[in-house]
Amino acid sequence: MNNQIYAHYLTDPEAAPLFGKALFRDVVLNDLLGADAGSIAYWEGKQLARRFTLGNIDDLVHFFQQAELGDLMLQKQSGKEWLFTLSGKPVTSRLALQPDATFSLEAGFLAQTAQQMVGFVAETEMGEKPKRADGIQLVVHLDPKDAVSDPQELNPMKIID
Numbered sequence: 498m499n500n501q502i503y504a505h506y507l508t509d510p511e512a513a514p515l516f517g518k519a520l521f522r523d524v525v526l527n528d529l530l531g532a533d534a535g536s537i538a539y540w541e542g543k544q545l546a547r548r549f550t551l552g553n554i555d556d557l558v559h560f561f562q563q564a565e566l567g568d569l570m571l572q573k574q575s576g577k578e579w580l581f582t583l584s585g586k587p588v589t590s591r592l593a594l595q596p597d598a599t600f601s602l603e604a605g606f607l608a609q610t611a612q613q614m615v616g617f618v619a620e621t622e623m624g625e626k627p628k629r630a631d632g633i634q635l636v637v638h639l640d641p642k643d644a645v646s647d648p649q650e651l652n653p654m655k656i657i658d
Contacts, residue, residue: 512590535601542605552653559656577639584632611637618643
């Protein structure tokens with residue numbers, strides 16, 4: 498798999514800048530964390546969202562692009578669920594090598610950001626993969642009956658264009 502990662506990223510000029518991230522994410526972290534890599538990545542995504550507080554969906558979309566996590570698009574929003582698609586080169590490159598790749602870091606970040614925005618518990622799961630490998634779905638489940646016990650004053654950072 499390691500040689501495939503190398504060849505995949507460095508033979509595609511659009512994917513080549515993502516090689517370093519793939520090296521750490523899909524090789525080093527998996528070596529270090531083993532079977533717990535997904536759970537730890539989800540937790541770290543939540544930690545990142547606490548450090549990089551965002552005030553609205555537009556800022557969230559912009560942040561994902563800036564962090565080269567992919568192109569995030571809100572498809573549907575209700576009081577109990579937010580449905581996003583995540584696409585773009587960072588996503589399609591990972592899916593091409595690992596059709597069962599998880600996006601736990603992104604899911605954790607979405608869950609914590611939603612929780613901070615609405616003030617009650619939120620968790621994210623990866624939805625069913627579309628038939629084409631051009632992106633994934635991330636579903637944020639909101640629980641309006643479970644308010645955050647210690648809500649923090651939302652002090653969002655200013656997004657830089």
